[in-house]
Amino acid sequence: NAGVMQNPRHLVRRRGQEARLRCSPMKGHSHVYWYRQLPEEGLKFMVYLQKENIIDESGMPKERFSAEFPKEGPSILRIQQVVRGDSAAYFCASSRQGTPEAFFGQGTRLTVV
Amino acid sequence: AQSVTQLDSQVPVFEEAPVELRCNYSSSVSVYLFWYVQYPNQGLQLLLKYLSGSTLVESINGFEAEFNKSQTSFHLRKPSVHISDTAEYFCAVSDADTGRRALTFGSGTRLQVQP
Numbered sequence: 001n002a003g004v005m006q007n008p009r010h011l012v013r014r015r016g017q018e019a020r021l022r023c024s025p026m027k028g029h030s031h032v033y034w035y036r037q038l039p040e041e042g043l044k045f046m047v048y049l050q051k052e053n054i055i056d057e058s059g060m061p062k063e064r065f066s067a068e069f070p071k072e073g074p075s076i077l078r079i080q081q082v083v084r085g086d087s088a089a090y091f092c093a094s095s096r097q098g099t100p101e102a103f104f105g106q107g108t109r110l111t112v113v
Numbered sequence: 114a115q116s117v118t119q120l121d122s123q124v125p126v127f128e129e130a131p132v133e134l135r136c137n138y139s140s141s142v143s144v145y146l147f148w149y150v151q152y153p154n155q156g157l158q159l160l161l162k163y164l165s166g167s168t169l170v171e172s173i174n175g176f177e178a179e180f181n182k183s184q185t186s187f188h189l190r191k192p193s194v195h196i197s198d199t200a201e202y203f204c205a206v207s208d209a210d211t212g213r214r215a216l217t218f219g220s221g222t223r224l225q226v227q228p
Contacts, residue, residue, distance in 0.1 A: 004156075006156075031214065033214065033215065033216075035216075035218075041220060041221075042203060042218040042219055042220040042221050043157070043203070043216070043218045044218070045215040045216060045217070048214055048215055055214075056213065056214070056215060058215070059215070091156060091157065093157075093216075095214065100145045100162075100164065100207055100209070100214065101147075101159060101162060102159075102214070102216060103159060104149070104156040104157040104158070104159075105156050106155060106156040107155075107156050109154075
């Protein structure tokens with residue numbers, strides 16, 4: 001029973017490149033959440049998705065960031081034209097329909113050089 | 114809007130001593146409450162949760178937390194800590210009334226257990 005799978009674990013991008021972060025939820029989970037953890041800070045909510053649907057994107061930066069959770073395949077968090085300030089750990093979590101408990105992946109640590 | 118305050122950024126403690134990690138929250142609606150633990154370079158693991166019912170909840174590794182509605186607190190306690198408990202602990206809340214699932218986290222407390 002695999003947990004939430006995120007890949008890659010570490011990602012290095014030069015300023016101006018695109019970053020794609022992937023998340024496969026736990027089996028039986030239909031809800032996916034993305035959070036960002038800046039150095040020495042707690043986690044900040046970014047976006048909440050169900051299959052083919054964005055439910056809550058109130059924490060997403062207005063530009064350069066987008067997320068999707070297609071009918072087939074993993075959820076993708078996409079950051080275009082990365083800047084140094086995007087360097088952070090990005091965590092994905094998933095939950096079952098109708099339950100508030102969320103289970104987290106190991107995270108993707110993005111470094112922008 | 115919700116907020117979570119973890120007043121102690123670091124808590125050093127000796128092995129086998131008791132510990133309390135404090136968490137206070139602010140919310141205009143009913144909440145679900147969670148404690149997560151993060152080991153270095155790892156993801157977050159759910160330690161325990163309060164959804165409803167008994168206000169005292171326990172984990173399998175000896176931690177417990179008590180929901181106090183009047184004081185809007187959900188402090189985490191352990192009567193005797195081990196070296197292996199060294200980690201960062203995050204308190205989090207989510208909305209129990211509207212079903213908004215997003216977790217609001219505190220800034221974390223680093224528990225450092227010394228031999």
